[in-house]
Amino acid sequence: MTRSPLEVKELSVAYQKKPVLRHISFEIPEGKLIGIVGPNGAGKSTLIKSTLGLIPKLSGDVQIYGKPYKQQRHLIGYVPQRESVDWDFPTNALDVVMMGTYGKLGWFRRPGKLEKKIAMECLDKVGMADFADRQISQLSGGQQQRVFLARALAQDAQLYFMDEPFVGVDAATEKAIIALLNDLKSEGKTVLVVHHDLATVPEYFDWVLMLNVELIGIGPTAEVFTAEMLQRTYGGKLTILKHNQTENTMILS
Template sequence: MNPVKVENLTVAYQKKPVLSDVNFIVPEGKLIGIIGPNGAGKSTLIKAVLGLIPKASGDVEIYGKSYKPKDKVVGYVPQRGSVDWDFPTNALDVVLMGRYGHIGWFRRPSKKDIDFAKESLRKVGMEDFADRQISQLSGGQQQRVFLARALAQDAKVYFMDEPFVGVDAATERAIIELLNDLKNQGKTVLVVHHDLQTVKDYFDHVILLNEKVIATGPTEETFTIENLHRTYGGKLAFLEKDQIMVETKRR
């Protein structure tokens, strides 16, 4: 049974299609990059799959069932820029929010839940910041806390919206190490990603998107010059073998 299946998904803003007739199936236990130019609908795709924005049409299945936001099988890391970092809460409380699907919104977390949250912080190197207000953390530290919250959800499928944006090199290495750990546990991770130079190093499978799916499949077979031209248009200049720089107009 496939972790994620999307059929005929269309999303429109003010009657203007942002995604049109999107179809794809992803394999289990893989790191999957969602790749495309600015304005291609990558973040919209994740939000529509998760039911955070309405669909004009189409169906989404997670492990063969219609997805409902309360399902514990899915974890989500939003774009860091979409979060109110001035909200008065500390890192541990943010991570504990990831446990609410397991404990319920009106029950107090147990010692087991608190220990699980602390272990999630440890895995991202933030155990010493558990009591720190999130507004006092650096951008990279904030991103690690949100990754820890996703770990605390203990999901089978993870959606991450540009987790590498605005982080330093050390945090990026820590994130990709964490993603590989999740994959090695049999989890499936879908990541909106913009740095084409790291796609082949990071992902087993890609979805090339520009308002519709241009191509999808194993990275070695799908991440090709031809498919990138179809996805981006514009100029493609090869810096080195297997390294790509794309210059495109912002849409």
């Protein structure tokens, strides 16, 4: 029996006694692109961070392929929000990507020629090979995001968490990112993405997780991403906007 890449049971998180996530339970299938959507303050980034043990849980259990996160860390790739990264740290793009190989090296081995080769291949996949020696502080927002995607690729994970990878990037970078996500899916990888642009949800994601402190719904996008579920998730006034010749439900605040 194949275990779910991610199973969350009764997860609750609070900041200064204020509930941010309340009794979240779900599991996801393997080999899907899954969008995490919800209004500001819904707990989307908190869901990722608590799942990865980056912030404490009040309660609940998280299983990665049937085992606790600490035992499965080597199976996970993570792309944080850009604003959470210290871009003034004195390092170049190649070194950032090589950090993605550390999990498989262990504590006592330093990256060598093989790891550098892997890092360069990953930079090439995201169109950043020519910027390998460039300091990360000298890169544009879209270029920085591509470097962090390359680092995640270098981890050679099975389950990826990406926190708002499309924010602050140009159209070309967004197109490159979604192509990369589809490549990962074609390799049987599972990818969870915090996403804000509701118009592109049906185009980009196989599944959607709709969140507003509590889990509103999760499942195939065609079944879950509906006007009724959006109303429950966001409230507010709904309108229909066209995107790429299809009609998608959107929110007007």
